[in-house]
Amino acid sequence: MSTLDTGAPVRVSFRDVSVEFPTAQGPMRVLDRVSLDIRQGEFVSIIGPSGCGKTTLMNILGGFVQPGSGEVLLDGKPVRGPGPDRGVIFQEYGVFPWLTVRQNIAFGLKLAGNHVPKAEHESIVARYMGLMGLRDFADHFPKHLSGGMRQRLAIARAYAVRPQFLLMDEPFGALDAQTRSAMQDLLLEVLQTEDKTVMLITHSVEEAIYLSSRIVVVTARPARIRTVIDVPFGYPRAENVHEDPRFGELRAQIRALVMEEYAAQARQTVRLSD
Numbered sequence: 197m198s199t200l201d202t203g204a205p206v207r208v209s210f211r212d213v214s215v216e217f218p219t220a221q222g223p224m225r226v227l228d229r230v231s232l233d234i235r236q237g238e239f240v241s242i243i244g245p246s247g248c249g250k251t252t253l254m255n256i257l258g259g260f261v262q263p264g265s266g267e268v269l270l271d272g273k274p275v276r277g278p279g280p281d282r283g284v285i286f287q288e289y290g291v292f293p294w295l296t297v298r299q300n301i302a303f304g305l306k307l308a309g310n311h312v313p314k315a316e317h318e319s320i321v322a323r324y325m326g327l328m329g330l331r332d333f334a335d336h337f338p339k340h341l342s343g344g345m346r347q348r349l350a351i352a353r354a355y356a357v358r359p360q361f362l363l364m365d366e367p368f369g370a371l372d373a374q375t376r377s378a379m380q381d382l383l384l385e386v387l388q389t390e391d392k393t394v395m396l397i398t399h400s401v402e403e404a405i406y407l408s409s410r411i412v413v414v415t416a417r418p419a420r421i422r423t424v425i426d427v428p429f430g431y432p433r434a435e436n437v438h439e440d441p442r443f444g445e446l447r448a449q450i451r452a453l454v455m456e457e458y459a460a461q462a463r464q465t466v467r468l469s470d
């Protein structure tokens with residue numbers, strides 16, 4: 197099991213986690229004996245082929261899926277279900293269509309119970325609407341927003357609660373390149389001021405390197421840990437790490453690993469359809 201020993205306490209522990217889902221062809225194994233520790237303040241990215249089991253891994257930590265065997269511990273206790281300590285940003289816009297921008301962000305705060313004092317709700321909502329460029333749309337409903345704005349709203353809602361853990365599944369995938377880069381920088385900024393532990397699923401090797409302290413490359417389905425890579429850059433992190441020669445080397449190394457796993461998954465798919 198790889199853990200970057202920062203001396204910080206281990207907050208999340210995947211222990212020998214396996215999951216199978218029933219299918220018409222019988223049980224399909226999606227995760228295979230995954231073990232991973234995540235320490236306080238770490239930013240861990242998960243990268244691997246499409247459909248290999250990454251979201252399932254995150255859903256177990258989110259408390260939405262139970263492992264078939266093994267366990268996931270949060271501060272030493274098995275995860276039993278979702279909770280306000282874990283802010284989740286899904287691939288698809290997780291916003292309520294019947295609530296306005298302002299109400300969507302405020303709703304997350306209400307859900308968080310007493311965790312965020314009521315007197316602070318209004319200023320928190322205003323702050324995150326501002327950060328996400330949504331202030332002029334405060335009273336708009338999601339259907340009147342562009343796809344990118346809806347995703348920014350989902351991100352605002354998750355950040356506003358200030359969860360200890362951020363679980364992000366391709367949060368920036370649907371955004372245009374400029375907005376994506378702005379959202380990456382904003383995330384780094386939020387993390388500088390609020391001590392969080394982050395698990396990010398991404399298909400972008402650059403994004404993983406730019407943001408993470410560790411990158412977990414997972415195999416073709418069933419997802420197993422192929423390798424864990426320590427990112428050699430500290431925080432605060434600035435745009436110019438993209439020009440560091442180590443950035444290019446890491447990118448080439450990770451791309452090669454991910455491509456191998458895509459190829460393995462493609463061979464599996466061909467076998468399945470024989």
Ligand SMILES: Nc1ncnc2c1ncn2[C@@H]1O[C@H](COP(=O)(O)OP(=O)(O)OP(=O)(O)O)[C@@H](O)[C@H]1O
Nearest residue numbers: 217218226244245246247248249250251252253417
């Ligand atoms: N609740 C479920 N019931 C049955 N099958 C499921 C369920 N959830 C996921 N799967 C299947 O498990 C496999 C892995 O899905 P998962 O979403 O974890 O992959 P992923 O790596 O996140 O994919 P992507 O990168 O495309 O988002 C897929 O074949 C998916 O169809």
